[in-house]
Amino acid sequence: MDIARGLIAIGAGIAVLTGTMTGAGQGYAAGKAVEAVGRNPEAESKIRSMLILGAAIAETAAIYGLLISFLLLFVYQ
């Protein structure tokens, strides 16, 4: 029983690892947005809204991982 509980915790930890690549992707998007604003400062508001949209879409994978880890932790008691 204790081993099963520990394995569930390890599984939840692995599920949350989806966040690593999401962080890399969001950082890349933010860097590109800074470049775009530097090249074309008048389009700042448009670039900001596109950045928020893209970052939120990239975040979806991390959210799925978070949900799965919550399910593992709280449903399989």
Add this chain to the structure above:
Amino acid sequence: MVICERISIKERREPLNEFLEWAVTTPLQVEVISIWIITGLIIALVFAVNHAIKKADVMAKPTGFVLLGVLIVQTFSTITRDNMGKNNASGYAPYIGALALFLLFSNISGLFGLAQPTANYSVTLTLALISFVLIQRAVFKTNGFVKYFTRLFEPYPVFFIMNFFGAVAPLVSMSLRLFGNITGGTIIMMLFYTFTGYISGFIPVIGQFDFIGPLVAPFLHAYFDLFVGFIQMYVFISLTTVFVANELPSETETT
């Protein structure tokens, strides 16, 4: 004798009675009550703005509720027009504005002690379903009845599986994104309060009162409730408008 009575009662049951019994005995989910409160607040706001606008002087500078109404309408019609183009936006702007107000109020409602409606998957799935129906309606309007089905099999019939999942994907991703963000914030705040309560339990006299939590929590609440709530509202309405606008015929670029 008793059995006979029971059977006769059972036979007399009608569908309406059964439904009423089910409706009375089934407990409500907590989120339903907060949805009622939030909807009531929005309706009250709308009536207040309407009342103020009827009384207002047209030539004077807008103040109070009139200003609030003007700002809300202006903001959401601008956002819709930016994403969808001038001609398409007019029909969709009211829905987008109502959706945004509801999402904003319900995401922030966690700060006021209500159970957030968007932390319930039924609510977000319903909202995503409305967006899905809007998208399919736009496809139907542009392509017509026959093309609506044949375009699933393009370019080759094998692509049906991919096209089908491409059509259904927004439903899943939009609802799960909103739900996951809000639920994640709620659970992290719960874990945080448990942790600070555990830490302050070590201090002898005043340890029963969790005094570390209130010192650090405001920043976390500002992030998880206000910031994430606003961003997710913005993302939801942007995705709805962008997906719908993708399917509508593109406007002739005259400018």
